[in-house]
Amino acid sequence: QTLEWETLREGKAEVLHKRGEAFYNPAQVQNRDLSIAVIREFHALRERERADLLAKGKGPKGTPPLPGMRILEGLSATGLRAVRYAKEIEGVREVVANDFSPAAVESISRNIEHNKVSDKVTASHADANLIMYQHREEAQRFDVVDLDPYGTAAPFLDAAVQSVADGGLLAVTCTDLAVLCGNHSEACFAKYGCTSLRGKHCHESALRIVLACVEAHANRAKRHIVPLLCVHMDFYVRCFVRVYTSANTVKRSASKQAMVYQCVGCHAFHFQPLGKIIEKGASTKFVPGSGPPVGERCAECDFRHQMGGPIWTEPIYHPEFVESVKAQLVTNKDDFASQKRILGITTALSEELLDQPLFQDLSVLAATLHCAVPSNATFFSAVKNAGYKLSQSHTSPVAIKTDAPVAVLWDLMRAWIKTHPVKDPKPNTPAVQILSKENKIVMEPDFTIRPEYKGDKATMRPTPKYMQNPAPNWGPMQRAAGFATNTAGADGKDPRSEKRSKNQGKNKDKKRRRGEGDA
DSSP states (O other): OOOOOEEEEETTEEEEEOTTTSOOOGGGHHHHHHHHHHHHHHHHHHHHHHHHHHHTTOOOSSSOOOSSEEEEESSOTTSHHHHHHHHHSTTEEEEEEEESOHHHHHHHHHHHHHTTOTTTEEEEESOHHHHHHTTOSGGGOEEEEEEOOSSOOGGGHHHHHHHEEEEEEEEEEEOOHHHHTTTTHHHHHHHHSOBOOOSTTHHHHHHHHHHHHHHHHHHHTTEEEEEEEEEEETTEEEEEEEEEEOHHHHTTGGGGEEEEEEETTTOOEEEEESEEEEEETTEEEEEEOOOOSSOSSOTTTOOOEEEEEEEEOSOSBOHHHHHHHHHHHHHTGGGOTTHHHHHHHHHHHHTSOTTOOSOEEHHHHHHHHTOOOOOHHHHHHHHHHTTOOEEEETTEEEEEEESSOHHHHHHHHHHHHHHSOOOOOOTTSHHHHHHTSOOSSOSSOOOOOOGGGSSOGGGGSSSOSSOOOSSSSOSOOOOOTTSTTOOOOTTSOOHHHHHHHHHTTHHHHHHHHHTOSOO
């Protein structure tokens, strides 16, 4: 039997891939590159922590654990990621490459042998949840659990948070951004227990929804999470969190999450924390949050609010850890095919304000008032000149992540319009209400451009923070034909693909026949 094999090379791995046998997406190379960089730094961090404990005489009791990390890749597909972990990360003792698809497990086994890593990588044919539940006992837990599904990781989170060692690393990918970003808020609530809202901040909001969901699952097992590095990249979110066991710390979880009130007119948002912590001396009291933080109508434009959440409102990255990842990307740049992209995104992440969830969007502020958009340098300088902190977001170069109240931003926009006049706004629009008000907080804004925004700062960086996709159609692609729920026949053809091809342009043809199309 003749098979048409495709040889895929990535990092130090080389896999033999038959189209349709198991899922493979070249767009995920930066996901795998970033994962390798993060796990390397995580291993180094854990080794330092263990050495510190030993120096203090607080080492593990009884038989010491075997050296090296045990990693579970719950949804391995071709096994490419598992092979790369084994060959490119020092200190790996074992990688379990699991998949539910028999065709994928066959691919994994073949690529383990092809790369000569059978001493470290083991192929597993099992339900991902089952294998994680079987490793809930403390002695059997994995140091790293990696979940990179096609779509949502929600069905695997309960098992995942229980199968990670105390202080271990959980890496989660979710590609269902249409759900997480507000297009299907009812599906988001069903999957993640959170209601998603639409807005320019939706990709950061998606990250925070996933973190809130992981935290909720961890809390049920008396565990909690500490994010190390969480980013939105391309068409998915990727979260790296440490999981700890502490019933006492779990009590603080409500204060780490909040509901979001978002105006449907001017898109201003406010947070309603679920819980509050009152600390007086040695006494700590946990009470419900008090609110609501807004009135029935928006104070700025008099429109109503939508409510979403709960979302994670604590930091989404650990500054020292992200700096160590960046340093590794610079030092070992030849190890990563997507080095420029992941260095850019981690650089942008490291410059974000830690304590300011979500952000306003400069283009939305201008669109709301139907005026010209100020330059980043001009508006960002005005915010800082007014005495407030500001940063961009790794998800958007025009993001305004700031501790300034939204009323301050409208003060600045009203002052901007005085020198860049606009036509009278249409009645019953947010602009009417906003422009009818006088400045409340910043009476005379200073738009003098600050030194840090002068010149072409991009040329001074080792890599741009924001980069275009490297190829067209850079997306999640379709499931592999060998996926468990596929409808491919014995001939390997998928009737769904044939139906899609047949119906391509169907509506356009109908319009043309009715004379509604282009001449």
